[in-house]
Amino acid sequence: KAGxxxxxxxxxxxxxxxxxxxCSPISGHRSVSWYQQTPGQGLQFLFEYFSETQxxxxxxxxxxxxxxxxxxxxxxxxxxxELGDSALYLCASSKVGVTGDEQYFGPGTRxxxx
Amino acid sequence: xxSVTQPDIHITVSEGASLELRCNYSYGxxxxxFWYVQSPGQGLQLLLKYFxxxxxxxxxxxxxxxxxRSQSSFNLRKPxxxxxxxxxxxxxxxxxxxxxxxxxxxxxxxxxx
Numbered sequence: 001k002a003g004x005x006x007x008x009x010x011x012x013x014x015x016x017x018x019x020x021x022x023c024s025p026i027s028g029h030r031s032v033s034w035y036q037q038t039p040g041q042g043l044q045f046l047f048e049y050f051s052e053t054q055x056x057x058x059x060x061x062x063x064x065x066x067x068x069x070x071x072x073x074x075x076x077x078x079x080x081x082e083l084g085d086s087a088l089y090l091c092a093s094s095k096v097g098v099t100g101d102e103q104y105f106g107p108g109t110r111x112x113x114x
Numbered sequence: 115x116x117s118v119t120q121p122d123i124h125i126t127v128s129e130g131a132s133l134e135l136r137c138n139y140s141y142g143x144x145x146x147x148f149w150y151v152q153s154p155g156q157g158l159q160l161l162l163k164y165f166x167x168x169x170x171x172x173x174x175x176x177x178x179x180x181x182x183r184s185q186s187s188f189n190l191r192k193p194x195x196x197x198x199x200x201x202x203x204x205x206x207x208x209x210x211x212x213x214x215x216x217x218x219x220x221x222x223x224x225x226x227x
Contacts, residue, residue, distance in 0.1 A: 004157070031213065043204065043217035056214045090157055097213035099146050099165075105157035 002026065004093050004106035012112045018079040021109045025072050025093030031055075032074040033103065034066060037088040046089075049074055050097060078111075086113045116141050118207050120218035128226045129197055135190040135221050137205030145207040147188040148215065149179055153201045161203075164188065175199070200225045 005024040013019050025032050033056075034046040045058040049068035066076040072093070078085055088110050094103040117140045127133055139145060146165050150158040162173025169181040179190045188205060202222050206215040 033214065035215075035217075042219045043206075043215075045214040045216070048213045050213070056212060058214065092158075098208050098215055099210065099213060102160050102163070103215070105150075105159070107155075107157045 004091055004104050006089075006091050006106040006109050008109060009107065010110045010112075012114060013081050014114055015081055015083060017081050018077065019081060019111060020075055020077045021089055021091075021111070023074045023076075023091030023093075023106060025074070025091075026104055029093035029095050029104075030072055031094045031097045031103075032068055032072060033092045033094075033098065034074070034076050035090045035092065036060075037090060037108070038086070043090070046076065048097070055097075081113045083113050085111065087111060116145075116207065116209060116216050118205055118216055118218040120203075120205055120221050122221045123219070124222045124224065126224040126226060127195055130194050133190075133192045133195045133199070133223070135203050135205075135223070137188045137190065137218060139186050139188065139205075139207050141186075141207060141209060143210065144183060145209050147179075147181060148206040148208070149173065149177070149188070149190045150204045150206060150217075151175075151201045152204065152220075158204065161190070195223075195225055197225045197227065199223060 031050045033048040048056040052068045063079045068074045088108040090108045092103045092105045119138045148163045149161040205218040
Protein backbone atom coordinates (compact mmCIF):
# COMPACT_ATOMS: atom_id res chain seq x y z
CA LYS A 1 0.00 0.00 0.00
CA ALA A 2 1.13 3.56 -0.59
CA GLY A 3 2.98 5.21 2.27
CA UNK A 4 2.64 8.64 3.82
CA UNK A 5 3.24 11.34 1.23
CA UNK A 6 4.55 14.79 2.01
CA UNK A 7 4.74 17.68 -0.42
CA UNK A 8 6.83 19.48 -1.25
CA UNK A 9 9.97 17.59 -0.27
CA UNK A 10 12.15 20.70 -0.27
CA UNK A 11 11.27 24.34 0.21
CA UNK A 12 13.23 27.56 0.48
CA UNK A 13 11.51 30.60 1.92
CA UNK A 14 12.50 34.06 3.11
CA UNK A 15 12.05 35.39 6.62
CA UNK A 16 8.62 36.89 7.12
CA UNK A 17 6.94 34.75 4.49
CA UNK A 18 4.45 32.02 5.24
CA UNK A 19 4.49 28.40 4.13
CA UNK A 20 2.02 25.54 3.84
CA UNK A 21 3.11 21.92 3.98
CA UNK A 22 0.92 19.02 2.96
CA CYS A 23 0.61 15.47 4.22
CA SER A 24 -1.40 12.64 2.69
CA PRO A 25 -1.79 9.76 5.14
CA ILE A 26 -2.07 6.10 4.36
CA SER A 27 -5.54 5.17 3.18
CA GLY A 28 -7.80 4.39 6.12
CA HIS A 29 -5.68 6.30 8.63
CA ARG A 30 -7.55 8.97 10.54
CA SER A 31 -4.80 10.25 12.82
CA VAL A 32 -2.13 12.58 11.47
CA SER A 33 0.70 14.00 13.57
CA TRP A 34 3.33 16.59 12.75
CA TYR A 35 6.85 16.81 14.14
CA GLN A 36 9.68 19.27 13.70
CA GLN A 37 13.23 17.91 13.56
CA THR A 38 16.25 20.17 14.03
CA PRO A 39 19.86 19.40 14.97
CA GLY A 40 19.60 21.47 18.14
CA GLN A 41 16.17 20.57 19.47
CA GLY A 42 15.75 17.12 17.99
CA LEU A 43 12.29 15.79 17.25
CA GLN A 44 9.48 17.84 18.72
CA PHE A 45 5.76 17.25 18.52
CA LEU A 46 3.74 19.98 16.84
CA PHE A 47 0.15 18.72 16.79
CA GLU A 48 -2.08 15.75 16.11
CA TYR A 49 -5.38 15.59 14.28
CA PHE A 50 -7.99 12.89 14.32
CA SER A 51 -11.11 13.05 12.17
CA GLU A 52 -10.58 16.76 11.50
CA THR A 53 -10.19 17.64 15.19
CA GLN A 54 -6.98 18.70 16.85
CA UNK A 55 -6.50 16.35 19.79
CA UNK A 56 -3.04 17.35 20.95
CA UNK A 57 -0.81 20.34 20.55
CA UNK A 58 2.86 20.80 21.35
CA UNK A 59 4.63 23.84 22.75
CA UNK A 60 5.01 25.90 19.62
CA UNK A 61 3.99 29.50 19.05
CA UNK A 62 0.71 30.37 17.39
CA UNK A 63 2.54 30.94 14.11
CA UNK A 64 2.34 27.19 13.69
CA UNK A 65 -1.09 25.93 12.80
CA UNK A 66 -2.63 22.96 11.10
CA UNK A 67 -5.80 21.44 9.88
CA UNK A 68 -7.17 18.16 8.65
CA UNK A 69 -9.65 17.63 5.88
CA UNK A 70 -12.48 15.13 5.63
CA UNK A 71 -10.29 12.81 3.54
CA UNK A 72 -7.71 12.83 6.40
CA UNK A 73 -5.19 14.82 4.42
CA UNK A 74 -3.51 17.40 6.61
CA UNK A 75 -1.75 20.69 6.14
CA UNK A 76 0.41 22.69 8.45
CA UNK A 77 1.03 26.38 8.06
CA UNK A 78 3.81 28.51 9.44
CA UNK A 79 3.32 32.25 9.23
CA UNK A 80 5.93 34.99 9.57
CA UNK A 81 8.82 32.59 9.09
CA GLU A 82 11.92 32.94 11.23
CA LEU A 83 15.40 31.56 10.58
CA GLY A 84 14.88 29.11 13.44
CA ASP A 85 11.98 27.51 11.61
CA SER A 86 14.46 25.86 9.25
CA ALA A 87 13.92 22.17 9.90
CA LEU A 88 12.73 18.84 8.61
CA TYR A 89 8.99 18.61 9.14
CA LEU A 90 7.73 15.08 9.49
CA CYS A 91 4.21 13.88 9.18
CA ALA A 92 3.01 10.57 10.59
CA SER A 93 -0.25 8.73 10.23
CA SER A 94 -1.99 5.90 12.03
CA LYS A 95 -5.45 4.43 12.21
CA VAL A 96 -6.38 5.71 15.64
CA GLY A 97 -3.26 7.26 17.17
CA VAL A 98 0.21 6.44 18.36
CA THR A 99 -0.97 4.55 21.43
CA GLY A 100 -3.39 2.41 19.45
CA ASP A 101 -1.40 1.13 16.53
CA GLU A 102 1.74 1.69 14.50
CA GLN A 103 2.47 5.19 13.33
CA TYR A 104 3.97 5.51 9.85
CA PHE A 105 6.19 8.45 9.03
CA GLY A 106 6.57 10.24 5.73
CA PRO A 107 9.94 11.27 4.28
CA GLY A 108 9.54 14.83 5.50
CA THR A 109 9.63 18.30 4.02
CA ARG A 110 12.97 20.08 4.35
CA UNK A 111 12.25 23.79 4.95
CA UNK A 112 15.06 26.29 4.68
CA UNK A 113 14.41 29.87 5.76
CA UNK A 114 16.88 32.48 4.51
CA UNK B 115 8.05 16.98 33.00
CA UNK B 116 8.15 13.93 30.83
CA SER B 117 11.55 13.28 29.31
CA VAL B 118 13.55 10.70 27.43
CA THR B 119 17.32 10.40 27.66
CA GLN B 120 19.61 8.64 25.26
CA PRO B 121 23.01 8.99 26.93
CA ASP B 122 25.07 8.06 23.88
CA ILE B 123 25.09 10.59 21.06
CA HIS B 124 27.32 8.49 18.83
CA ILE B 125 28.33 4.84 18.95
CA THR B 126 30.72 2.98 16.68
CA VAL B 127 30.75 -0.80 16.50
CA SER B 128 32.35 -3.30 14.18
CA GLU B 129 30.25 -5.29 11.78
CA GLY B 130 29.22 -8.54 13.42
CA ALA B 131 29.59 -7.18 16.94
CA SER B 132 26.72 -6.91 19.39
CA LEU B 133 24.95 -3.63 20.02
CA GLU B 134 23.12 -2.04 22.91
CA LEU B 135 21.62 1.43 22.75
CA ARG B 136 20.46 2.94 26.01
CA CYS B 137 17.23 4.75 26.74
CA ASN B 138 15.93 6.08 30.03
CA TYR B 139 12.65 7.84 30.57
CA SER B 140 11.08 9.97 33.24
CA TYR B 141 7.35 9.55 33.49
CA GLY B 142 4.76 9.36 36.23
CA UNK B 143 3.48 5.98 35.13
CA UNK B 144 4.58 3.30 32.72
CA UNK B 145 4.33 4.87 29.30
CA UNK B 146 4.15 3.32 25.89
CA UNK B 147 7.72 2.83 24.65
CA PHE B 148 9.09 2.86 21.11
CA TRP B 149 12.30 2.60 19.16
CA TYR B 150 12.54 4.20 15.71
CA VAL B 151 15.33 4.23 13.14
CA GLN B 152 16.08 7.00 10.68
CA SER B 153 18.38 6.56 7.70
CA PRO B 154 19.87 9.68 6.07
CA GLY B 155 17.26 11.66 4.20
CA GLN B 156 14.48 9.34 5.30
CA GLY B 157 11.58 9.45 7.67
CA LEU B 158 11.33 7.32 10.78
CA GLN B 159 10.66 3.61 10.78
CA LEU B 160 9.28 1.79 13.80
CA LEU B 161 11.59 -0.98 15.02
CA LEU B 162 9.52 -2.15 17.97
CA LYS B 163 7.16 -1.02 20.68
CA TYR B 164 6.18 -1.96 24.23
CA PHE B 165 2.67 -1.41 25.49
CA UNK B 166 2.31 -4.08 28.17
CA UNK B 167 2.97 -7.74 28.89
CA UNK B 168 6.27 -9.48 28.21
CA UNK B 169 9.05 -7.04 28.98
CA UNK B 170 11.31 -8.42 26.22
CA UNK B 171 10.04 -7.19 22.89
CA UNK B 172 11.09 -8.46 19.49
CA UNK B 173 11.16 -6.12 16.54
CA UNK B 174 12.08 -5.97 12.91
CA UNK B 175 15.58 -6.39 11.47
CA UNK B 176 16.67 -8.62 14.36
CA UNK B 177 16.32 -5.96 17.06
CA UNK B 178 14.94 -6.51 20.53
CA UNK B 179 14.42 -4.30 23.55
CA UNK B 180 13.88 -4.92 27.21
CA UNK B 181 11.66 -2.82 29.44
CA UNK B 182 12.96 -2.54 33.01
CA ARG B 183 10.48 -0.71 35.22
CA SER B 184 12.85 -0.49 38.19
CA GLN B 185 15.45 1.30 36.07
CA SER B 186 13.01 3.27 33.88
CA SER B 187 14.91 1.93 30.92
CA PHE B 188 14.10 0.51 27.51
CA ASN B 189 17.41 -0.49 25.94
CA LEU B 190 17.67 -1.65 22.35
CA ARG B 191 19.86 -4.63 21.48
CA LYS B 192 21.02 -6.57 18.47
CA PRO B 193 23.32 -9.60 18.71
CA UNK B 194 25.19 -8.98 15.46
CA UNK B 195 25.09 -5.72 13.52
CA UNK B 196 25.24 -5.38 9.76
CA UNK B 197 26.63 -2.45 7.78
CA UNK B 198 23.08 -1.58 6.79
CA UNK B 199 22.24 -0.87 10.45
CA UNK B 200 24.19 2.39 10.28
CA UNK B 201 21.58 5.05 10.98
CA UNK B 202 20.20 7.22 13.76
CA UNK B 203 18.12 5.56 16.43
CA UNK B 204 15.46 7.28 18.47
CA UNK B 205 13.79 6.13 21.64
CA UNK B 206 10.33 7.60 22.20
CA UNK B 207 7.57 7.44 24.76
CA UNK B 208 3.89 8.27 24.81
CA UNK B 209 1.82 8.59 27.93
CA UNK B 210 -1.46 6.73 28.13
CA UNK B 211 -4.16 9.00 26.80
CA UNK B 212 -1.88 11.44 24.99
CA UNK B 213 -1.51 10.85 21.28
CA UNK B 214 1.97 12.25 20.93
CA UNK B 215 5.51 10.96 21.02
CA UNK B 216 8.28 12.44 23.12
CA UNK B 217 11.63 11.58 21.57
CA UNK B 218 15.12 11.24 22.93
CA UNK B 219 17.93 13.13 21.24
CA UNK B 220 18.93 10.11 19.20
CA UNK B 221 22.01 7.90 18.95
CA UNK B 222 23.96 7.87 15.73
CA UNK B 223 25.31 4.42 14.94
CA UNK B 224 28.38 3.95 12.79
CA UNK B 225 29.47 0.50 11.64
CA UNK B 226 33.14 -0.27 11.03
CA UNK B 227 33.76 -2.84 8.30
